Amino acid sequence: MKEFPIIETKRLRLREVNFEDAKDMLPYLSDQDVVKPMGLDPFETTKDVWEEIRWYKSIYEKGTGIRWGITLKDSGVVIGSCGFLNRVAKHYRAEVGYELSKDYWRKGIVSEALEAVVKYGYNHLQLERVEALIEPSNIPSIKLVEKQGFSREGLLRHYEFACGKFEDLYMYSMIKGDFTAGLREDKNKF
Template identity: 35%
Template sequence: MITDLYTERLHLRKMDVSDSQTLFKIWSDPDVTKFMNIENFHHESQATEIITYLDQLASENKAIRYSIIELESNEIIGSCGYNSLDFENDKTEIGYDIAKNYWGKGYAPEAISALLNYAFNSLNLNRVEAKVEPENLNSIKVLQKLNFTFEGTLRKAEKSKGRYVDLNIFSKLKTD
């Protein structure tokens, strides 16, 4: 089920433990993790643990996480994927993060477009969701650029870093 995805500038491949060192650097940046439901990392072993856990979810067809590799430099510049796969209801929730040095260059929408294409055309899903904290304006702009529909705000919907946070929910349907 898991296949590599390519765009004009990116290669998305299933995350691997060998990516730990680079992803640790990204996930240890408080600006990158500000709106993620993890604290910024302090030890590379934290990245290894997360990747191992995500590999287990992938083996159970519950989630898929990709390392985002810039083709020109062959550098890992972030990660993205399906946080949860719900084949019973033909839907998924996506997530993504990009290293700060690569912000504003269009990599997030490019990677998400590949996820959307794969979700709708290969996984035969009907709905892709994204949940974003209302203060995460850059992520909201990415979703708007990709014509996701804002459906509303889930009040105090999840606990993140010890506090309850509101989440804006966006969706894109196969028919959109």
């Protein structure tokens, strides 16, 4: 198995999560506000977090995804995660997902991590399409992906059964050409 890639941004270091990180992850993964948009019930124990970490490791080993722990460069403590799941290499597509401790909301951290992860997907995983599935009530996440250049394609009615009920999800996507066009536009701003 090849070495897990590390991504660095201005403020962040995205790295592989290990079992020792569970103690830092449990506080945010046990927060209803953080996990509900993920379609999960709040985690209750460190063992619950270990199961999540095992899932991260399994999708990486199978090639169906990759999930980075989000850390601030100055602390190294995992405060969230961002990465790909449901990757279908044959069709050059994957879904992106993320979550972040409430202590760090509205500081541009997920935006910074998401941009770096999407860039990694296009440059290293040969993705052509990145998808994001978002509950219609999750306005902050909708604003985030739209600001990043994702386009809303439609509403997937009763797309998943989570937390005891069927959930509608918006389908957002960005194709590689949208991303590279956005990079050119950003360079032209300065």
